[in-house]
Structure formats: C-alpha cells, structure tokens
Amino acid sequence: MENIIKDRTFDEERALYGSREIVIQRCKFDGDADGESALKESKNVKVLDCLFNLRYPFWHDDNLEIINCHMTENCRAALWYTNNAVIKDTRAHGIKALRECSNIRVENCDIISPEFGWMVKNIDMKDTTAQSEYFMMRGEKLSFKNVTLKGKYSFQYIRDSIFENCNFDTKDAFWHAKNVVVKDSTIKGEYLGWYCENVTFENCTITGTQPLCYCKGLKLINCKMPDADLAFEKSEVDATIESKVKSIKNPKMGRICVQGVDEVIMDDEEAAGEIVVKNN
DSSP: OOEEEESOEEOSTTTTTTOEEEEEESOEEOSTTOOOOTTTTOEEEEEESOEEOSSOOEESOEEEEEESOEEOTTOOSOEESOEEEEEESOEEOSTTOEESOEEEEEESOEEEOTTTTBTOEEEEEEEEEEEOSSTTTTOEEEEEEEEEEEOSSOSTTOEEEEEESOEEEOSSTTTTOEEEEEESOEEEOSSTTTTOEEEEEESOEEESBSOSOSOBSEEEEEEBOTTOBSBTTTOEEEEEEEEEEEEEEOOOEEEEEEEEEEEEEOOOTTOOOEEEESOO
C-alpha cells in the first residue's frame, strides 16, 4: 500500500533514503541543512508538484515518476544510475540532470542543463525543449519526436537512434554517431556529423558550414542544404539534395545528386565521388 507524503519540506541529508511505494506531493526539498541525496536507492516512487533545490535527489532509483516538478539550477546531477523513469511536465534546470540512466521517458519538459544525458540508454523524449552543451553524449537507443534543442556539441558518439520532427540549433552535432536516422527535421549549425557512420537524413533541412565530412555510409534522402558550403569532404555518401548548395568539396566516394551548386572543389586525387547537378 502506498504511503502518501504531502505539503512538507525536507532539507536533511538522505531525507527519504531507500523509500518504497510512496507518493510525494507538493513537497519542497530545500532548506538550511542543505542535505543531499534525498531519495537515493528508492523504488516505486511517484513525485508530483514538488520543488527540488538540493543536489543529487534521484540516484540509483528504480520505477520512478516525476510529474509537474521543478528542479532548480541548484539541483545538480538530479538523476544518475536510475532505471525505469517517467519525467513529465517538468523543468530540469540543474547541470548534468540525467546520466547513466536507462529506460527513461521524457515528455513535455523544459530542460536547461549542460551535459545532460551522458551515457544513457533507451531514452524516449517528445514534445520537449532543451538548452544544453554536450547533450546526450554517448547515448544509445534514443527516440526523439518534436524536440527543440539549442546548444553546442550535441549527440556525439550516440548509437542506434532515431529523431523525427525535431529542430536542432547546434554545432559539432552527431560527431562519431553510428546507426542513426533523422527524419523531417531542421538542423542548423557548423560542422555537422563529422566522422559519423551509417547515418541517414531524410526530408531534412541542413544549414551551416562544412557539414558531413569524413563520414562512412552516409545517406541523404530528399534533403535541402541552403547556404551549406564545403560539404561532404572525404565522405562516402549517397545523397539527393532538393536545393542549391554553395560548395561541395572532395567527396571520397558515392553519388551526390543536387539541384544546383555554386562551386565543386575536386583537388584531392583520392576524391572519387560523383556529383550530378540537375540544374545550374
């Protein structure tokens, strides 16, 4: 039977450590004692309408629901080593808010958190906005829908993931990514996808300088690349681009079919990629 805790304030160290089968509603984790790790090692916990202003509240937890809560910038490293969690309608504003967690669903949240999502697995995120640097680094099996991101160095070293209807304003994104599909999305930023492997962009708009260089198994299907320059250097690529591109440089191999290109640079003797221009 669930124990319900309402309208209380907790500031001591490990205030509810090891809790089981509890509902926490309209509580504050804040105060002069400045205690850490409020719900560490807990299981089957539901948290509703709560404020978290102290560090490390959800470490080593299992079966967790966080609904309509606020994790302030002081709530550092909120969820680490936690499995099977739902985070919904919540503001996650502390640094390193999610790390080495698995089976996490994030829905309708506002994330302001540098280094969010490092080394996570099976993350389902939708209808969410994020501001972050090094977002989701080394994540695996990510599934994102309708996610808006602003920040540098996102999705580096990720694997086996899919992104749909997203809007990313970022630089150095998808570096070393492997086995990834991005559909119906907008990606703005410099140096997109360097060193990635088996990555597909479908019906996407890609802008920014020097995108998609040093790639293997790269595919672009019905994408637009307005204002992109020095694209595809040393990449193995199969692309259909339904817009004009400023410049394409030394694709290693494959075929690029493009509506128009201002400049083709082929000054590397090992560059064997075919460029087919539909309309000059």
